[in-house]
Amino acid sequence: MVDRYLEDGILDGRLDAGDYDGNFGDAHPPLDTHEALVAADRCYFCYDAPCVTACPTGIDIPKFIRQISTGNLDGSARTIFDQNILGGMCARVCPTETLCEQACVRETAEGKPVQIGLLQRHATDHAMSHGRQFYSRAAETGKSVAIIGAGPAGLACAHRLAMKGHAVVVYDAREKAGGLNEFGIATYKTVDDFAQHEVDYVTAIGGIEIITGKRLGDGLSIDGLSKAHDAVFVGIGLSGVNALGVDGEDDAAVANAVDFIAALRQASDLSTIPVGRRVMVIGGGMTAIDVATQAHLLGAQEVTIAYRRGREQMNASEVEQNQSTSKGVNIRHWMKPVEVTKTDSGSLLVKMEYTTLSGGKLAGTGKFQTFEVDQLFKAIGQTLEAGDALAGLTLEQGRIKVDESFRTSNPSVWAGGDCTTGGDDLTVTAVAQGRDAAESIHAALSA
Amino acid sequence: MADLRNDFVGIKSPNPFWLASAPPTDKEYNVVRAFKAGWGGVVWKTLGLDPHIVNVGGPRYGAIWGADRRLLGLNNIELITDRPLEVNLQEIKSVKRDWPDRAVVTSLMVPCEEPCWEEILRQVEDTGCDGVELNFGCPHGMSERGMGAAVGQVPEYIEMVTRWAKANTRMPVIVKLTPNITDVRYPARAAHAGGADAVSLINTISSIVSVDLDSFAPQPTIDGKGTHGGYCGPAVKPIALNMVAAIARDPETASLPISGIGGVTTWRDAAEFITLGAGNVQVCTAAMTYGFKIIDDLVEGLEQWMDNAGHADLDAIHGRAIPNVTEWQYLNLNYTTKARIDQDSCIKCGRCHIACEDTSHQAITNMVDGERRFEVIDEECVGCNLCVNVCPVESCITMEQIPSGDMDERTGKPVADEYGNWTMHPNNPMRDAAE
Numbered sequence: 001m002v003d004r005y006l007e008d009g010i011l012d013g014r015l016d017a018g019d020y021d022g023n024f025g026d027a028h029p030p031l032d033t034h035e036a037l038v039a040a041d042r043c044y045f046c047y048d049a050p051c052v053t054a055c056p057t058g059i060d061i062p063k064f065i066r067q068i069s070t071g072n073l074d075g076s077a078r079t080i081f082d083q084n085i086l087g088g089m090c091a092r093v094c095p096t097e098t099l100c101e102q103a104c105v106r107e108t109a110e111g112k113p114v115q116i117g118l119l120q121r122h123a124t125d126h127a128m129s130h131g132r133q134f135y136s137r138a139a140e141t142g143k144s145v146a147i148i149g150a151g152p153a154g155l156a157c158a159h160r161l162a163m164k165g166h167a168v169v170v171y172d173a174r175e176k177a178g179g180l181n182e183f184g185i186a187t188y189k190t191v192d193d194f195a196q197h198e199v200d201y202v203t204a205i206g207g208i209e210i211i212t213g214k215r216l217g218d219g220l221s222i223d224g225l226s227k228a229h230d231a232v233f234v235g236i237g238l239s240g241v242n243a244l245g246v247d248g249e250d251d252a253a254v255a256n257a258v259d260f261i262a263a264l265r266q267a268s269d270l271s272t273i274p275v276g277r278r279v280m281v282i283g284g285g286m287t288a289i290d291v292a293t294q295a296h297l298l299g300a301q302e303v304t305i306a307y308r309r310g311r312e313q314m315n316a317s318e319v320e321q322n323q324s325t326s327k328g329v330n331i332r333h334w335m336k337p338v339e340v341t342k343t344d345s346g347s348l349l350v351k352m353e354y355t356t357l358s359g360g361k362l363a364g365t366g367k368f369q370t371f372e373v374d375q376l377f378k379a380i381g382q383t384l385e386a387g388d389a390l391a392g393l394t395l396e397q398g399r400i401k402v403d404e405s406f407r408t409s410n411p412s413v414w415a416g417g418d419c420t421t422g423g424d425d426l427t428v429t430a431v432a433q434g435r436d437a438a439e440s441i442h443a444a445l446s447a
Numbered sequence: 448m449a450d451l452r453n454d455f456v457g458i459k460s461p462n463p464f465w466l467a468s469a470p471p472t473d474k475e476y477n478v479v480r481a482f483k484a485g486w487g488g489v490v491w492k493t494l495g496l497d498p499h500i501v502n503v504g505g506p507r508y509g510a511i512w513g514a515d516r517r518l519l520g521l522n523n524i525e526l527i528t529d530r531p532l533e534v535n536l537q538e539i540k541s542v543k544r545d546w547p548d549r550a551v552v553t554s555l556m557v558p559c560e561e562p563c564w565e566e567i568l569r570q571v572e573d574t575g576c577d578g579v580e581l582n583f584g585c586p587h588g589m590s591e592r593g594m595g596a597a598v599g600q601v602p603e604y605i606e607m608v609t610r611w612a613k614a615n616t617r618m619p620v621i622v623k624l625t626p627n628i629t630d631v632r633y634p635a636r637a638a639h640a641g642g643a644d645a646v647s648l649i650n651t652i653s654s655i656v657s658v659d660l661d662s663f664a665p666q667p668t669i670d671g672k673g674t675h676g677g678y679c680g681p682a683v684k685p686i687a688l689n690m691v692a693a694i695a696r697d698p699e700t701a702s703l704p705i706s707g708i709g710g711v712t713t714w715r716d717a718a719e720f721i722t723l724g725a726g727n728v729q730v731c732t733a734a735m736t737y738g739f740k741i742i743d744d745l746v747e748g749l750e751q752w753m754d755n756a757g758h759a760d761l762d763a764i765h766g767r768a769i770p771n772v773t774e775w776q777y778l779n780l781n782y783t784t785k786a787r788i789d790q791d792s793c794i795k796c797g798r799c800h801i802a803c804e805d806t807s808h809q810a811i812t813n814m815v816d817g818e819r820r821f822e823v824i825d826e827e828c829v830g831c832n833l834c835v836n837v838c839p840v841e842s843c844i845t846m847e848q849i850p851s852g853d854m855d856e857r858t859g860k861p862v863a864d865e866y867g868n869w870t871m872h873p874n875n876p877m878r879d880a881a882e
Binding site: 037038041042044045046047048049050105106108109 | 514516794795796797798801840
């Protein structure tokens, strides 16, 4: 073990060089052929299967699993992609334990659901690694659609529109397409540059141009795009980060979890990412779990997640929580930050107040505890950065208001994914909304 | 503890589990391992006259599988022993000498000429083994040479060869029957007429187990070609049970001892064969799948069940199910059942619903008051039992008898309290004019 592991402060290279690959390897290694057959055999091929109902994209799960068991892997992948062209990523990042696998009747029967997520990965990995393309473009319609945001919603929308024969231009503010798939998901959930492979796989259908480095509001406007194209789809996600609202959070040692996660994903050498010896994460969602776990895997010796409510209220699934704690992360409940100060030695003192429910509302108890840490991460949710660029669209609860076909208040503009009211911060939901918005756009353009 | 000692046509063994004539009994090495493991007896793999036959250089087996690649049916194209006769005879002698309490029966297959049988029977008798089994069953290879199933498919040949065997040995003669016939009672009667001490059945069923879709050749494939083989394993048990019962129920052969063969995998399978009239059972595929160690639970499971049920020995269960096998026309048509779904154990997979809805009687709901729920609709349920068979949860769906006098919601009539079968039914134009 290198000396830097025990040193206070925010340092890079806390681990031996060889430890990083192991720590950040595939979190759920893929099933091999035999494992997949055994797992597929467990599916009961239910009538009106509850897993399908539980899937936001409505993948015909019993069908694709049956296709795996009969040796029809291509057909299986097609069944998945028919509903979810980003089925490869969703197989990796979906919280299946709260979606399809929770609904699986074998969860009811034995507490051991069919491994739907891993089976989906088995089929989609096969098709993608063999370059199987199942869809071709309809005849050119002569219509064009602009998509703002090359994340899951935008890519799903683009693919479906391209299938229909429309010309699609996708703009993204970052230097790479993929959105949260590329920048927001923990490294060990999507290894080997999978997000970029998937972007290539999706766009291989043709008719999709991706222009990166163009941000809405910065030379790109909804009005301008509306004039240049027949329709616009907005899938910009949530780029704002909620502040703690406490004194001292402007310190350089207080960071946004999403930025840290993005930096990790983009790093070519993980040993160059600095991390504290003692790390605290404020939040209770998937982002909190991902930043805490990865900080620990980077060599942070003591990592604590602090959440203002109880375990049951955490947005992160129980499985995610357990994976995090099993790697050594400590999760504390019922406490909220009230003040951050700096010591002479450069560490942070995070003063926390214990919380409780009072009349159904969260309340402070007047009891405090202070933690001395090197680094503090904010992971208490993201917000839509509205600004003038969205001025023409009606918002609701801080997100873009859409109707059931994902049309905004502007009839030539559709929206989907996390930036909309109906978004629930899941990749798979964003895919479903992008896909369905594309169908709505197509219907409107065909009318 | 229940007494499992077995006396089959005078051949004694400590339990009723013999290894069938097949690859597991081809050599002293294997048979000794089986006896060490606890098997009650063996039927030595079929001997023929020298020069010994040759087998294909492989592959010899094909299979079908169930969930998790559980082997359900095995198909083979192996022939009788491919070792010199003298080697086998010396090993049989040695094994019987070393294991006097175990049954050692020798399977035989030679051409349909009496001197051939006379010659081999004399040599086999010298080994001191307990009996012989005439292999009239193998459906592949040997049958093309006028032996095996070629004999078993012609009752006159069965009777003739059985007679020769009985005339040329003092050992008990068991005649092994092929299932590749239309009515097993005819070959059984022929064996009986020829003086057989017993029959054993079933041998394997002619089969092509699969086709390689790249080479378009049957499997197992030998240099691009395949041939039919003999099918065995758990998948054939129902066929074997029916044939055993048919012989046991036939007045002409009711007294003829039967060695039950065909897919015996568990003690329960064995018990079923015995209740249908088998005096003992022979096992092969289960041993070839799992090894000889399965004998432990075959013996202990049978003992435990017999103890729990109060059956002292094998005689106490032998043939007990025979009186309850009847012809369809004598089944009580007034007996009425309805499916019952235990909602507490139901996992809501919906297989009962879709099986009934798509393929049967539309008698199971999928939704009740807006909730996913599977309930039997008595007005439609004919009591067919399909839902029970497709349900993945044991005992979740059961069949409940509707007591006589209660309303059958499907027919709108009360369940009759008297026995009434097809021979008495008004819809039967051939019904007995008893009144």
